[in-house]
Amino acid sequence: MFGPDVPEVSPAGVPAHAYLLDVREPDEWSAGHAPDAHHLPMMEIPARLAEIPTDADVVVLCRSGGRSAQVVKYLMGNGFDNVRNLTGGMRQWAADGRPLASEDGQPGRVI
Template sequence: MFGSQVPSVPVTAIDDDTYLLDVREDDEWAAGHAPGAHHVPMMELPARLAEVPTDRDVAVICRSGGRSAQVVGYLLGNGWEQVRNADGGMRQWAAVGRPVVTGDGQPGQVI
């Protein structure tokens, strides 16, 4: 379940009611992430599944969309129904002018 078979959402359609799950590595997250995002690195997700809600929309994001697509497939296979891949990832998020911040709220960058 990869590529076009994975349900997706444009980054411009992700609103504050959506649980935004950032599955990038710690260094990527530290350099810059979406305000309000929840950080669970992809390889830690199986041990931390309970942190991801099943009763609301979930958008999964990484740098460009590859890792997040894998995570969406994994979550769908484990009972999540309201989960989508953020099209283009954090690169697209930043490209359309959505905010990117560091942990202390300063402007961040996508690496």
């Protein structure tokens, strides 16, 4: 979807042990996110690279896969070889019936 230079994984193909890196904005995260995901907004990635594991599978996700693809490219350009983009983003995650948690007391949803 985003070219051969961006490795991807479907929601069903995400390894159980993967580090899920959610790069959406705080309001999107609050509305609904994967239960075990780690929130790191896209614009904070350059200053917080040290927080991203280099020794585990990292799956980067956003709402539909565009921003996360940009982050995967950026991380690969900075020496990460363990990163993949979530195909279809959180929209596909939710459509596939994967679990959602929220921070606002409402049922998890993708906005």
